[in-house]
Amino acid sequence: DQQVKQNSPSLSVQEGRISILNCDYTNSMFDYFLWYKKYPAEGPTFLISISSIKDKNEDGRFTVFLNKSAKHLSLHIVPSQPGDSAVYFCAARGTNFGNEKLTFGTGTRLTIIP
């Protein structure tokens, strides 16, 4: 029972264009949604998050959109840069006891083409 799903294993985008990574979830108890970026041979690093009470959060080139009714979130990267090439994981967690653990999707490998 996969509660967080990333249906696109890979994505290639031209440098300077917009990258859009998608994520779906099934557990309505999730309160926070996060995106992590992972380079080879390193641990994941936190990128951006959004609370379930918001529908958009921006941080520089990165914007996360949340559609609670559709249980869907997306990460937009504009403009895409070569250093953005990495694996991106969507994750979710709740705030009440038993739901505070972080649940991850399977990841999307983003390749930025120069």
Next chain:
Amino acid sequence: NAGVTQTPKFQVLKTGQSMTLQCAQDMNHEYMSWYRQDPGMGLRLIHYSVGAGITDQGEVPNGYNVSRSTTEDFPLRLLSAAPSQTSVYFCASSTDREAYGYTFGSGTRLTVV
């Protein structure tokens, strides 16, 4: 500030051997977790802890034990290694400020032959 420190970085075990993966954090975080990363499977939770003395199972706990005797340390024990436990293991920690998520260590690459 060291963050989350995992040791060792690489390990090769023979089937049936036991070992402990070490994890330490110096941020006074209450929550700590162990994940394994396998191709096409993403990051799967093995065990987690919400504070010293409190642990619980995650998605794939079989074959692993944990304990949390201090806030700083959260070791993961492999009781009798199996080839299916070949993976990259990540330890992570977090406060209860949910928006900031978890801080991850750099991982331990384990091969069981």
